[in-house]
Amino acid sequence: MSRAHDSSDDRFAVDPGDRGVADRLAVAPRTLALLVAWTVLAAAALWEAFVTPTGLVPFWGVTTGIIEYLYYASLAVVGWVLAPLARRPDLRRRYWRRLRRRPAALVSAAYLLLLWYAATFGERTLSLLGIESADDLRYGVPAAQPPAWTGVEMSPTIPYCQASLDGDVCPGTWHFPLGTTVDGHGMIHLIVEGARVAVQVSLVTAALVVPTAVFVGTVAAYYGGRIDAVLMRYVDLQRVVPAVFVVLLVQETFSRSLVTIVVVFGLFDWDGTARLVRSAAASRVDAGYVRAARDAGMSDAQIVRRHVVPNVSDTVVAAVANRMPTLVLVEAGIAYLGFTNPLARSWGSTIAIGFSQFPELWWTVAFAAIPLVCTVAAMSVLGDALRDVLDPRTEVRR
Amino acid sequence: MNRPDSSADPGAAAREATAADSESSAADSGSTADGVDDADREPLVVVDGLEKHYPVRSGVLRRRTGTVRAVDGVSFAIERGEALGLIGESGSGKSTVAETLLHLQEPTGGTVRFDGRPVGDGGDGVDDLRRRTAMVFQDPSSSLDPRTTAGESAAEPLRVRGVARRRRRERVATLFERVGLTADHRDRYPHELSGGQKRRVGIARALALDPAFVVLDEPTAALDVSVQAEILDLLADLRDAFDLSMLFISHDVSVVRRACDRVAVLYAGEVVETGPTGAVLDDPAHPYTRALAAAVPTPDPRADRPRHSLSGAVPDPADPPDGCRFHTRCPEVIPPEDADLTSAEYGAVIDLRVDLADGEVGLDRLRTRVDGADADSLARALRAEYDLPDPDGDAGRALSAAVDEAVVGDDAAAVRRIREAFGSPCVRENPERGEGDRSSACHLPPE
Numbered sequence: 034m035s036r037a038h039d040s041s042d043d044r045f046a047v048d049p050g051d052r053g054v055a056d057r058l059a060v061a062p063r064t065l066a067l068l069v070a071w072t073v074l075a076a077a078a079l080w081e082a083f084v085t086p087t088g089l090v091p092f093w094g095v096t097t098g099i100i101e102y103l104y105y106a107s108l109a110v111v112g113w114v115l116a117p118l119a120r121r122p123d124l125r126r127r128y129w130r131r132l133r134r135r136p137a138a139l140v141s142a143a144y145l146l147l148l149w150y151a152a153t154f155g156e157r158t159l160s161l162l163g164i165e166s167a168d169d170l171r172y173g174v175p176a177a178q179p180p181a182w183t184g185v186e187m188s189p190t191i192p193y194c195q196a197s198l199d200g201d202v203c204p205g206t207w208h209f210p211l212g213t214t215v216d217g218h219g220m221i222h223l224i225v226e227g228a229r230v231a232v233q234v235s236l237v238t239a240a241l242v243v244p245t246a247v248f249v250g251t252v253a254a255y256y257g258g259r260i261d262a263v264l265m266r267y268v269d270l271q272r273v274v275p276a277v278f279v280v281l282l283v284q285e286t287f288s289r290s291l292v293t294i295v296v297v298f299g300l301f302d303w304d305g306t307a308r309l310v311r312s313a314a315a316s317r318v319d320a321g322y323v324r325a326a327r328d329a330g331m332s333d334a335q336i337v338r339r340h341v342v343p344n345v346s347d348t349v350v351a352a353v354a355n356r357m358p359t360l361v362l363v364e365a366g367i368a369y370l371g372f373t374n375p376l377a378r379s380w381g382s383t384i385a386i387g388f389s390q391f392p393e394l395w396w397t398v399a400f401a402a403i404p405l406v407c408t409v410a411a412m413s414v415l416g417d418a419l420r421d422v423l424d425p426r427t428e429v430r431r
Numbered sequence: 432m433n434r435p436d437s438s439a440d441p442g443a444a445a446r447e448a449t450a451a452d453s454e455s456s457a458a459d460s461g462s463t464a465d466g467v468d469d470a471d472r473e474p475l476v477v478v479d480g481l482e483k484h485y486p487v488r489s490g491v492l493r494r495r496t497g498t499v500r501a502v503d504g505v506s507f508a509i510e511r512g513e514a515l516g517l518i519g520e521s522g523s524g525k526s527t528v529a530e531t532l533l534h535l536q537e538p539t540g541g542t543v544r545f546d547g548r549p550v551g552d553g554g555d556g557v558d559d560l561r562r563r564t565a566m567v568f569q570d571p572s573s574s575l576d577p578r579t580t581a582g583e584s585a586a587e588p589l590r591v592r593g594v595a596r597r598r599r600r601e602r603v604a605t606l607f608e609r610v611g612l613t614a615d616h617r618d619r620y621p622h623e624l625s626g627g628q629k630r631r632v633g634i635a636r637a638l639a640l641d642p643a644f645v646v647l648d649e650p651t652a653a654l655d656v657s658v659q660a661e662i663l664d665l666l667a668d669l670r671d672a673f674d675l676s677m678l679f680i681s682h683d684v685s686v687v688r689r690a691c692d693r694v695a696v697l698y699a700g701e702v703v704e705t706g707p708t709g710a711v712l713d714d715p716a717h718p719y720t721r722a723l724a725a726a727v728p729t730p731d732p733r734a735d736r737p738r739h740s741l742s743g744a745v746p747d748p749a750d751p752p753d754g755c756r757f758h759t760r761c762p763e764v765i766p767p768e769d770a771d772l773t774s775a776e777y778g779a780v781i782d783l784r785v786d787l788a789d790g791e792v793g794l795d796r797l798r799t800r801v802d803g804a805d806a807d808s809l810a811r812a813l814r815a816e817y818d819l820p821d822p823d824g825d826a827g828r829a830l831s832a833a834v835d836e837a838v839v840g841d842d843a844a845a846v847r848r849i850r851e852a853f854g855s856p857c858v859r860e861n862p863e864r865g866e867g868d869r870s871s872a873c874h875l876p877p878e
Contacts, residue, residue, distance in 0.1 A: 325574050330558065
């Protein structure tokens, strides 16, 4: 054996090797990219606030509000989470292989991707394609037009019919395929607007809730003792006050806006998730691999980040997948009750408008409720599937 | 012997120096020269009076109401290249010795000296210890992170020390081949590996930083017998190749016999016997060691069943027995001087005393068995239950009185009476373990 001839080969001096750029950075490249993205967004927000209060930010091209900036910042977080997928084809293949076997999850994923596209680029796509364009209509968008393939009897609520009347019945036109509301908005535009609200609410809230809950939960479980007691008592305290109540209070006191909803939910709705994370993490902090990491000389912060957090990811995914559809529903509920900014056309407020003329203008309620239900269902299904997909133990290679 | 890159890495240099003789190493590794000079006189690891006491707190104010003496004054030394076996039952404190020795848990007393330098008090000693020692943890499954590939797990110590990614992968490939895995195993997750393979990953990880000293906590537990043998062969092989010192923790006497030069027997947080493996296990001086050694099954069906079998479990470390900690279970306990009792008979009296003290005498159960509530039949049942002797004289009278007290439920008085009437050196004082290569802590005169 080689050992006998050349014993020095078996005895390594531990030579650190050539440390590339990636090894020398204090933070991972994806974290650096995230920080850069945030800085750019913050700079643009400040520019918009102070330099061009009325105009557009150069290169940005669209009118933006605080919620848009928060949304893009959250998208950057999603990118940060997905970055390892882009870098590692083996991971990509593994997750795809497991996801492929779950048709319901695939359909949900496709639907949510479509929703995300609608939320982010929907407005621009509609105007590019000229769908529901009011440019060549003299009086703007006509109110209360039925969907293209149906008709509705003329009545005082329907003052004008865009197509020529068929007896007493006003048929729909393909100019407004899903009809229009009583106050003159195309349903397709409202669906896209609602998608934007739903996606922004769920994504921004998740981007605030997940880090907070994971941090509080794992720190409480890892350090235990007094830190655990203080953090968990605070969580108990927070549970006493439902986030919905805080939202209503703040909306009425300060301003009604999507930003308020998102921020309040982000700051006050992480308690349940934190508790779940803590109990999941508590069973891991005494595991052999944690003690082994300590023996290897890892710091507590590194152990929490590299061993505790990855091992509670299934709990986090499950808890968030459970929470996001609820949030979408709660936001719709708040909007339905009229406690939100009327300019943010959530599916909830569209349904409320629809019910004012129900069942005559049934399509308003139907085409707002269908995407709402689909979104909630798709988020739940995909969340459940992701928990299994992310768990390496569900598959054994031969 | 003298590698050009060894001076770049103080740990490796010192490691090298331990293998070389002192003159040449002192010349080439300046930074550790004084440590090495010192160290050549001293064993690699010296543990002196190591203690780990856990506070027991209770009540609203979390006041300290007791102490769990998990490790209570353990001393031993491990020479360079030597393998010391630490044996004992579950609950005897073996794993706690390992973890306090490596300062994974802070000891509450005693000192650890590694390579001539004290560990603890200053941060430097602990870091040096971490750098040059490693531990193979007990359960091969739970000591690998299920979300981390085997390669990443094995490379973790390297990562902590700032070794570049590519270098880590190369190093792990070499280590994996060294421990009988292939480089392909690097990308496997723990659930895709067998128990033996996981154990090998744990060993590769322990070797990653080229340690001088490795602690193996039950390295063969939870493995098939054939795999156990493979792992033991691997460890012996690695010990030669890497010139390792080892602390080998096991409850399995046959494993320790096969793998270790010397052995220390741990009971209830104390070392009761130590010495060369063969001498201790073939000719045990302490009754506990005798019982452990006799408990090893022999393949010969005609062989006598072991006479010294142990019953019960290691006593609760929160409330260890007075005197010799083993006296409550000792088959050779020294009977009181004035009573005419054998060790077995005295053992029955001690069993009764211990159960009375713990409130575990099932009077109700006895009552249903004799279906009569009168004190006499109950007393007879109690005597039968514990197989109590009936000695003459004072001792006999005291025992009868104690049984009567026990029957009416006055346990405390019965315990006190037995304690006073049946004195023995084993109950009165904890024996000291002598000095020297071979020593044991027992009141029995050496044979």
